[in-house]
Amino acid sequence: MRIAFALGAIAVLIAALHAAAVRGLADLAYFPARGTLDAWSKRGVSPTPAQWVAARDALAEARRLEPDNPLFVEETGRLYEKRVASADPSQPVVRDFLARALDEFRRAARMRPASPFAWTNIALVKFRLGEIDAEFRAAIENAAWLGPWEPGVQRTLADIGFAGWRDLPAPVRAMIAGAIERGLITQPKEIERLAKIENRSAAFCADPLSRGAARLCLQR
16 A cells, blocks of 8 residues: 555656646747737837747747647737737738737637736727627726736726727716726826827716826826
């Protein structure tokens, strides 16, 4: 019995070491791609084709090693969205990239439904595709509810709101107004910067829902 127990313990140890090794290899592929994506986001520029392919291949390898890791799925979605971040979404090739990004973000949300970032990304891509529908509204609601004080959630919801305020349903406007108000507490300079882009805050500030953001609107 002692021999059987020892053999069982050794098998468990080997399995744990193998899992750790696989995880380490996956991380080696994932983190450089993640860092590259973050750098692109901070600079506000799209990747070159060569950079994009390298990051895509790195994430594909990470997903091959750990197919059930939602982070790898979500970053793949970000990769496809960033590739066409400044492109016209009416172009078929751009819509193809956005559709692939949306598929990945949906998959990430199913894998990790409590993550506000997956829902925020779904809302962003749906907005870029012009799909202001039930799925879009649900994504906004989930993002606002799950990550009310997450700076990234606040920024993305504010960006969507300022860009398309007139086209958004009233319940969505109310949720985004709340995100803007919270953003003015946690990151006022960034929210003000988003509002000043092409004077996009005009429609928002004309709406009674903007009362909680009076400071922002008085600066216009």
